[in-house]
Amino acid sequence: MPSPLSKDKGKAEIQDDSDLTEEEKAALAAAAEARQRSFERSFAGPSVGKAGLVRDQTEINKVIAEASKLTDNPNRYYQNQVRKDKELTEKIEWYQAKRDELMKMANIPRLEAEADRILLEVEATRDISQTIVHVDMDAFYASVEVQRDPTLKGKAFGVGQGVLTTASYEARKFGCRSGMAGFIAKKLCPHIILTKMHFDLYIAASKAVREVLLQYDENLMMASLDEGYLNITPYMSTHNMSASDTVAQIRAEVEAKTQLTMSAGIAPNRMLAKICSDKNKPNGQYEMEFERSVITKFMRDLPVRKIPGFGRVTERCLEGLGVETCGDIYTHRAELLVMDHWFGFRGLCKAYLGIADNNVAPGKREERRSVGVERTFRDKVDEEDILNEVASIAEELEKDLERLQYAGKTVTVKYKLHTFENKTRAKSVGKYISTSKEILPIALELMKRELPVRIRLLGIRLSTLKDLTIVDKGIKGFLVSPSKKRAAGGSRTGTPVPTENDDDSPELIRMEEEDEAEVLDMTLDDDQDGSPAPNETLTPPPTSALGKRKSSENDKSHLLGPVCPICSKALGAGTSNIGLNEHIDWCLNKDAISEASKKSPVKKARLENGVQAKKAKEKGTMLDWLKKK
DNA sequence: TGGTTGAAC
DNA sequence: AAGAGTTCAACCA
16 A cells, blocks of 8 residues: 655656666665665654664554644644755755766776775774763653653553653554654553653653662763663673673662662673664663674664664665675775765774774763753744743743753744744854843844744743853862752753863863763774864764865875776876865865855755764864875 | 754764 | 754854
């Protein structure tokens, strides 16, 4: 039974297939189906695809997409998904064209050789000396809810009002997932019970868990209320215990203390540990063998989507390049190398090799970047209505700022149109502000410029923060105990770190913090160029890989003059690194810019940003593979 | 640098 | 009857 969706999206574009061979037709059909599945997947909630519990997710996704479509007409949300899907598809097609174009003139053996060289370089950064554990509470909120209301036990229920934050395992059997809209969950599972959230209970339970974990690693890194990372290497050696025994003991102790079960993954780095903790969930553990060959074998068949930081969009972009598993990264290394600018080749190498950060550090200090409040409501068009809402939100924000002890300089107003398109408008001011009295006029001003609008969400966010608990200014900072008002607020635990900071700059000393939960950095490598490279992540570092690179030092290749790896053109002995760089840049991008502004599917410069990059360290990109001949 | 947008968790 | 909060990166003017 062909879903209406597949008619709309799937094959519609491919109409004239009369002169195609059978294989080509089959390939096109397969591609269309894959795309269709991906599109349907996009309705099911963010967590789908990460954790593969249910058998026939495809069927479930169809139901969801159908339900979504029929909800109301016209369903703006659905239409918005369609629009985004279309843009994504166009972007992917652009990538494919780019790839084909570059590959046409590329010297493939040379590309592969270079890719292999980089692989080796990345491989050299592997560190399996530490035993990292990722612990993950099983259906945490749901389990706590059962403790609160035992009648929920064994039933299909979800936690959360409009959107499920968690689904009980019984509900998951019906395809219900966290992140899923409540009414969709009802469609999938009509008898599902939806409960409110009880954050105070979750926080208390989390604290109990944390206390146990801290006995095994005082540097425990909590990634959220229900998951965390430990480095149990010291514990294992002082207690002369194996990793699996240690983890079994941790889990038993947590369960004894809290009646909550957890799953755990044991591996040499955070990324692998996190993936492993999913393997035997719920209430199980999985230990990765600390052996290179085992790890690479493990990665080979692992869908790239499982890598933390690789989301739905990245998944589809890679899929468009023929990459679905981490193993595919190797087979497609030539193309991926040439697409380095957009996908970040070294990050992909790390995924393929199973290499990532193994640092476990407590939620350092509290360098929060912004504080915001936003609300969703039924469509508003009335000007006064809207401005009242702005005022109300500003007051709420003031309360949060007071509780959290922050002031800030940049006010951002965010709104979502009835079409589900998001907009933001921001304005910075010269001094730190924190009260509604100060914020509201700015927010109002920003919002008034947008009227008239029909919106379903409004929010205000304050950024460029100053931490008011840091009294600092030299010695005094140490005499005043840092108020401990924060803590309750949000995701991050950790105590404020009094920081001495003598100038007027609000900037705190940024210790290498980061370690954002899901971010996989490396840290250990960073060989050349002596830059600290504190946070390179697995997600592609597309940026400025080429033109803007600093020239690296160890470039001694000009005896014969550099050769462009794309067009194989010799550039002459006199060509400088920078000159070579420029040539490569030009060679790779000559058409990109003009094309982008002309026929590029996605607006103008939207092209490259599909792939998310975190701190793209100025290292492992094109220049590297040039500099050695 | 400030403003906007989007991806991801 | 499709949430809320936060961070990060890219791009542009």
